[in-house]
Amino acid sequence: MSDEGLEQARAKMQAEGVDDTAIEVFAHYYRLVESGESGMVPEDTIEPVEMDSLADVEVPEDEAARALAGTVVIKLNGGLGTSMGMDRAKSLLEVRDGLSFLDITARQVISLRERYDVRLPLLLMDSFRTSDDTLAALAQYDGLETPDLPLDFLQSKEPKLRSDDLTPVEWEADPSLEWCPPGHGDLYPSLRSSGLLQRMLDAGYERVFVANADNLGAVADPRVAGWFAQSGAPFAIEAVRRTPSDRKGGHFARRKEDGRIVLRETAQTLPEDQEALQDLSRHKYCSTNNLWFDLRAMVDLLDERDGVLGLAMIKNTKTVDPSDADSPEVIQIETAMGAAIEVFEGAVTIEVGRDRFVPVKTTDDLLVLRSDCYELDEHHVLQQVPETIPFVDLAPSYKLVEGFERLVEEVPSLKDASSLRVEGEWAFGPGVRVVGDATLPAEGGRVEDTVLGDAGDPGDSADEG
Numbered sequence: 001m002s003d004e005g006l007e008q009a010r011a012k013m014q015a016e017g018v019d020d021t022a023i024e025v026f027a028h029y030y031r032l033v034e035s036g037e038s039g040m041v042p043e044d045t046i047e048p049v050e051m052d053s054l055a056d057v058e059v060p061e062d063e064a065a066r067a068l069a070g071t072v073v074i075k076l077n078g079g080l081g082t083s084m085g086m087d088r089a090k091s092l093l094e095v096r097d098g099l100s101f102l103d104i105t106a107r108q109v110i111s112l113r114e115r116y117d118v119r120l121p122l123l124l125m126d127s128f129r130t131s132d133d134t135l136a137a138l139a140q141y142d143g144l145e146t147p148d149l150p151l152d153f154l155q156s157k158e159p160k161l162r163s164d165d166l167t168p169v170e171w172e173a174d175p176s177l178e179w180c181p182p183g184h185g186d187l188y189p190s191l192r193s194s195g196l197l198q199r200m201l202d203a204g205y206e207r208v209f210v211a212n213a214d215n216l217g218a219v220a221d222p223r224v225a226g227w228f229a230q231s232g233a234p235f236a237i238e239a240v241r242r243t244p245s246d247r248k249g250g251h252f253a254r255r256k257e258d259g260r261i262v263l264r265e266t267a268q269t270l271p272e273d274q275e276a277l278q279d280l281s282r283h284k285y286c287s288t289n290n291l292w293f294d295l296r297a298m299v300d301l302l303d304e305r306d307g308v309l310g311l312a313m314i315k316n317t318k319t320v321d322p323s324d325a326d327s328p329e330v331i332q333i334e335t336a337m338g339a340a341i342e343v344f345e346g347a348v349t350i351e352v353g354r355d356r357f358v359p360v361k362t363t364d365d366l367l368v369l370r371s372d373c374y375e376l377d378e379h380h381v382l383q384q385v386p387e388t389i390p391f392v393d394l395a396p397s398y399k400l401v402e403g404f405e406r407l408v409e410e411v412p413s414l415k416d417a418s419s420l421r422v423e424g425e426w427a428f429g430p431g432v433r434v435v436g437d438a439t440l441p442a443e444g445g446r447v448e449d450t451v452l453g454d455a456g457d458p459g460d461s462a463d464e465g
Contacts, residue, residue: 005166006030009159012168016179021193021307022156026182028308029333034166039313041264043273046253048282049261051239053351057227064226069118070206073220075105076184076289076337077134077213078127078155084363085400089130091213092137093401095360095369096376101213102134106141107380108219115379116222121205123196124152124213125187148203153194158182160320160330169330171320178320184289185311185335192302201295208298210337211290216369216382217358218290225292227350234297235344237263238290238352242280245391250336251283252349261347263287263338267314285349287338288357297344309343311335355384363404364392371414390417390434395442397425417453 006027013023032039081090091101099107109122122144126134131152138144138151145151157179159168171177187210191197200208207228211218228236239252250265269277276282302309314334321327341347358374360366368374368389375383392414398404407425412432414420421439429448436454440447 005161005168006034009161009168012159016157018156018158019189019193021189022158022182022186024306025186025189025308026158026333028310029313029335030161030166032313033161033315033331033333037313037315039268039315040270041253041262041268041312042270043276045257046255046262046264049252049254049285049349051252051285051349051351054224054227054238055351055353057223057350059223059226059230061222063230064222065116065118067207067225067229068112068116068120068220068222070204070229071118071220071225072121072123072149072200072205072208073109074123074125074187074208074210075213075218076187076210077102077124077130077152078181078184079214080127080129081401083361084366084404085402089126089133089137091130092133093360093366095216095366096374096382099376100137101216101360102137104216104376104380104382105213106138106144110141110144111379111381112220112222119146119148120220121146121149122151123149125155125184125190126152127155127181128157148205149196149199153190153196155184155186155190156182158333160318160332163317163329163331166331169320169328171327174321180332181334183314183334184337185309185339187337188298188302188309188340189307192299192307197295197299197302201299206295208293208295209290210293211288212359214360215289215358217354217356218288219356219381221356224350224352224356228292231348233344233346233348234294234301235341235347236292237338237341237347237349238288238356239285239349240288240352240354240357241284242286244280246286247278247280249286251277252285252287253283255342260342260345261349262312262342263336265314265336267316268312285351288352289338289359290352290356291338291340293340293344301344309340311337311339311343354389355382358382363398363401364394366401366404367392367394367398367408367411368414370411373414386415388418390414391419393419393421395422395424398422412447412452420452 079090162169316332319327320330408428410430417434419437424442424444426440427446431449434452438453
């Protein structure tokens with residue numbers, strides 16, 4: 001039945017206008033699923049990895065500026081922020097000073113161009129759902145699009161497969177749910193099939209910096225560009241030390257078989273290896289998803305492999321309608337762009353500060369980013385104010401942006417906080433300051449003009465509802 005399933009999937013993708021290269025990449029992973037490949041990375045096949053720190057690297061200013069001049073910036077912008085209740089590009093969400101992720105990113109790039117007199121193109125990898133809104137929002141920035149390259153290109157899509165027979169699922173209630181993105185590992189074949197890799201080379205660019213659109217710390221820093229140029233490596237990823245909040249996430253390791261660096265994601269970890277995954281003293285580093293690659297090296301390897309890099313597979317089992325547990329079980333085949341580190345001989349990692357890793361995955365993160373824990377400097381670069389960012393855990397009422405905006409009338413001061421736990425539905429009015437550790441109980445109510453935490457008694461300053 002699986003041969004028939006692959007042919008059905010091919011036909012469905014062709015009818016949808018999916019590029020031939022993307023179809024061949026999908027077919028590669030389909031055959032892995034068909035053969036029983038799980039994509040798992042057992043603990044006994046890897047060992048911990050150590051790495052140098054950017055803080056210890058010397059990069060002359062002229063070399064840094066020269067490296068930046070040969071760099072293209074790509075931001076991954078295909079997400080809709082559905083986990084936060086959004087139905088448009090997540091990067092359009094207001095995050096600081098009335099500006100969205102996209103606004104700040106555009107201004108960062110424009111500032112770098114002016115300061116270093118470089119071209120520094122900005123490209124966004126959009127999905128068919130984010131492209132129109134994104135380009136409309138960026139239209140206000142005259143000159144943002146460079147003559148050499150477009151402002152965006154589209155990621156691919158692939159059919160979800162029934163887990164029982166590996167045929168493309170059909171869902172008449174909402175046919176759009178029959179499709180899924182192939183993960184951000186799709187970056188490479190999408191760049192190749194669009195012709196953009198060759199266009200970059202033809203225009204004289206040498207390297208690419210890639211990061212998530214929701215990570216405002218991911219600036220195309222000339223010092224990091226200079227380090228990468230000096231390294232001579234074909235591929236690199238910026239890493240940070242794992243903290244307790246990263247305990248359940250992926251990490252870097254070294255494969256015993258060939259010594260290559262690998263990026264093991266949570267979905268690639270066996271149940272019996274979960275304890276090792278969460279051991280911060282063993283696996284010390286996680287990925288920022290800020291990566292750099294040499295353009296010539298990427299083009300050559302993709303040509304050698306006919307567009308299929310062969311990234312490690314992530315096999316996700318879900319229901320076709322995520323909101324309906326009774327809908328058919330499906331397999332979504334994904335890859336992570338960071339997994340390319342293991343296919344390039346001589347690929348490297350570098351430890352960077354947490355200031356380059358400020359992702360916003362939840363409204364907990366959004367609260368901190370909007371607070372006085374951060375400031376935007378004159379170059380629209382995010383500056384961390386306290387030495388340590390507080391831990392925030394908001395109740396389910398805040399999970400979606402609509403509820404968050406309703407309850408957080410004014411963002412509390414968090415720069416002196418260690419943690420804030422909100423167990424009930426509390427409205428935050430003006431003048432709230434959190435010091436040390438604070439917990440608001442499940443009863444709910446309203447807080448304003450008060451200090452919560454070690455320096456104040458929540459009971460004296462919170463009106464229970």
